Amino acid sequence: MSQFPPIEIKRSGWQLFLMTVIGRSYPRVVGMQRERSWLFFDVFLPLLSVAAYVFVYRAIGAPEDYVGFVVVGGAMTAFWMNVLWSMSSQLYWEKEQGNLALYIISPAPMMAILLGMAVGGLFATLLRAIAIIAVGSLIFNVTYAVSSFWQLIAVFSLSMVALYGLGMMSASVFLLLSREAWHLANLAMEPVYLVSGMYFPVKNLGFWAAAAASVIPLTLGLDAMRQLVFASGPTLGFLSVETEILILIILSVVFVTSARYLLAYVERLAVREGRLTENRR
Amino acid sequence: MSHPLAVKTENLGRIYKIRNNRKEKQRELVALENVNLEIREGELFGLLGPNGAGKTTLIKILTTLLAPTSGKAWVAGLDVTRQPAEVRKRINMVSGGETSGYGLLTVRENLWMFAQFYGIPSAEANRRIKKLAEIVGIADRLNTKSSDLSTGLRQKMNIIRGFLTDPEVLFLDEPTLGLDVGASRDVRSFIRRWMDENPHRTLLLTTHYMVEADELCDRVAIINQGRVLACDTPAHLKQNLRHEVFFQVWVVAPHLLEDFAFLQINGVKHFHQSPEEDSLRLDITLEEEAVLSEVINELTAQSARILRLEKREPTLEDVFVQLVGQRMEEVENVAVPAD
Numbered sequence: 001m002s003q004f005p006p007i008e009i010k011r012s013g014w015q016l017f018l019m020t021v022i023g024r025s026y027p028r029v030v031g032m033q034r035e036r037s038w039l040f041f042d043v044f045l046p047l048l049s050v051a052a053y054v055f056v057y058r059a060i061g062a063p064e065d066y067v068g069f070v071v072v073g074g075a076m077t078a079f080w081m082n083v084l085w086s087m088s089s090q091l092y093w094e095k096e097q098g099n100l101a102l103y104i105i106s107p108a109p110m111m112a113i114l115l116g117m118a119v120g121g122l123f124a125t126l127l128r129a130i131a132i133i134a135v136g137s138l139i140f141n142v143t144y145a146v147s148s149f150w151q152l153i154a155v156f157s158l159s160m161v162a163l164y165g166l167g168m169m170s171a172s173v174f175l176l177l178s179r180e181a182w183h184l185a186n187l188a189m190e191p192v193y194l195v196s197g198m199y200f201p202v203k204n205l206g207f208w209a210a211a212a213a214s215v216i217p218l219t220l221g222l223d224a225m226r227q228l229v230f231a232s233g234p235t236l237g238f239l240s241v242e243t244e245i246l247i248l249i250i251l252s253v254v255f256v257t258s259a260r261y262l263l264a265y266v267e268r269l270a271v272r273e274g275r276l277t278e279n280r281r
Numbered sequence: 282m283s284h285p286l287a288v289k290t291e292n293l294g295r296i297y298k299i300r301n302n303r304k305e306k307q308r309e310l311v312a313l314e315n316v317n318l319e320i321r322e323g324e325l326f327g328l329l330g331p332n333g334a335g336k337t338t339l340i341k342i343l344t345t346l347l348a349p350t351s352g353k354a355w356v357a358g359l360d361v362t363r364q365p366a367e368v369r370k371r372i373n374m375v376s377g378g379e380t381s382g383y384g385l386l387t388v389r390e391n392l393w394m395f396a397q398f399y400g401i402p403s404a405e406a407n408r409r410i411k412k413l414a415e416i417v418g419i420a421d422r423l424n425t426k427s428s429d430l431s432t433g434l435r436q437k438m439n440i441i442r443g444f445l446t447d448p449e450v451l452f453l454d455e456p457t458l459g460l461d462v463g464a465s466r467d468v469r470s471f472i473r474r475w476m477d478e479n480p481h482r483t484l485l486l487t488t489h490y491m492v493e494a495d496e497l498c499d500r501v502a503i504i505n506q507g508r509v510l511a512c513d514t515p516a517h518l519k520q521n522l523r524h525e526v527f528f529q530v531w532v533v534a535p536h537l538l539e540d541f542a543f544l545q546i547n548g549v550k551h552f553h554q555s556p557e558e559d560s561l562r563l564d565i566t567l568e569e570e571a572v573l574s575e576v577i578n579e580l581t582a583q584s585a586r587i588l589r590l591e592k593r594e595p596t597l598e599d600v601f602v603q604l605v606g607q608r609m610e611e612v613e614n615v616a617v618p619a620d
Contacts, residue, residue, distance in 0.1 A: 011400030023397025
């Protein structure tokens with residue numbers, strides 16, 4: 001009897017795409033939960049920043065909804081961190097680890113690999129964000145007044161599609177930048193906290209600054225979510241929720257489509273220049 | 282009977298443009314030059330050469346990771362630059378010392394994940410993982426996190442990953458690099474069994490271990506500085522040296538011997554000394570056996586005392602020396618890495 005019988009079925013097309021997404025998301029969905037330290041680093045530490053803003057707002061007598069703004073902003077920070085460190089720079093790390101070459105030589109589409117990373121990262125981060133909101137709301141006594149549950153789901157989903165689409169797009173660029181990608185990620189971290197209004201209503205930046213910041217999907221996503229879950233949200237909102245949903249749809253399409261073309265372009269360029277597995281060339 | 286070609290290259294070349302910093306002018310490094318190879322379906326083909334010879338560059342081109350700068354290459358009849366997606370359905374690759382996969386996942390999970398990228402249904406993947414793990418002897422480690430594996434066990438996991446997808450053409454790039462003797466033997470035995478079972482499987486193995494190439498490969502191409510110097514069966518390659526005589530001599534000497542004095546002797550084709558624990562090992566190639574007496578005289582003149590003297594059969598290392606003029610380790614000590 002044969003010890004190495006041939007494989008009778010190998011899926012292709014959309015089935016292979018789906019299997020790849022599930023396969024690549026697995027390390028994040030399951031693997032990341034195995035390191036229990038995430039409870040401390042990903043929940044407790046962000047809450048420290050949240051607490052600092054909460055105490056400042058209470059000290060200066062800001063409206064109580066600002067406390068809720070900060071807690072929601074703190075939770076959304078987790079997604080930005082995930083996109084920056086586990087999406088944008090991920091292909092670079094995969095290259096360093098030797099996985100990228102194996103992804104490329106497999107019949108799996110690279111978009112499916114990236115999507116798998118995104119879905120896995122989104123799921124893992126969702127757990128962390130929920131934990132931040134739950135603990136933060138409990139500690140700081142936040143009250144929510146959801147005006148439209150369906151719009152809230154739509155805004156959150158679109159924000160995530162656009163945000164992770166941005167991550168998929170930048171992953172290709174970071175791949176070409178190699179080690180410099182690390183500095184770029186560092187550079188992008190703190191300024192985004194400021195311009196996306198993580199800890200304050202983005203409207204306060206002024207119209208043009210807020211409009212420019214809207215390129216980052218978190219800005220409008222966060223603004224719309226605050227409008228939908230807090231009583232004073234609509235008065236502090238930048239644009240109407242409907243307008244923000246429309247812009248988020250456009251951003252989603254632009255980022256995901258760009259990711260697809262950029263990835264194909266970068267792969268061709270990297271194969272030509274020998275950059276897929278080498279740093280020194 | 283003619284066999285279809287699993288791999289073919291035609292005047293294949295790759296030049297890297299490199300510079301160490303932005304201010305420095307770009308220079309060119311020739312990694313491959315006019316490589317013409319034909320590997321038949323069912324062959325276990327070896328690429329033998331020192332580090333930096335261009336073996337890995339060739340594998341990267343054949344596995345669609347790198348574009349050639351000249352010439353063409355086909356795998357399973359498909360052009361690697363024009364039909365990469367089709368080529369990828371038919372190949373897999375394992376490199377020595379690779380650290381692929383995710384440390385937080387178990388061996389089984391890592392292997393399952395890679396199987397998904399090839400469209401192998403989970404049930405089938407798990408069945409094959411179990412079977413292959415039993416064959417290579419890591420069945421009891423399937424639920425161990427891969428970060429907890431030793432180098433040898435990790436390489437066995439990588440080997441399973443390569444064979445799991447049952448590729449038409451498998452590329453093994455230094456698969457036993459860094460492994461101990463036992464683990465290397467296990468890997469070689471596994472490779473041979475896999476090949477023997479199905480005449481349509483083709484395997485391209487790169488190595489700088491002569492014994493490995495000699496033991497495993499149906500045919501071998503010797504490559505150095507990006508060029509293929511010879512390509513034949515190990516037996517035929519060694520047969521070309523049948524007019525020469527090979528000796529290994531172990532001596533104790535007060536200092537390293539003067540190579541030049543030996544190479545001056547008429548009939549000495551090659552002389553190489555390597556220090557061992559308590560002695561010097563000399564590898565000597567002579568045009569005829571009669572020259573040995575002069576070599577012994579020279580040893581005595583240089584105050585070397587002979588501990589052991591063996592006449593031996595030629596090896597692929599000798600073939601390499603004949604082609605390049607140096608032993609592989611000597612080449613590696615001065616080579617500019619092109620791999």
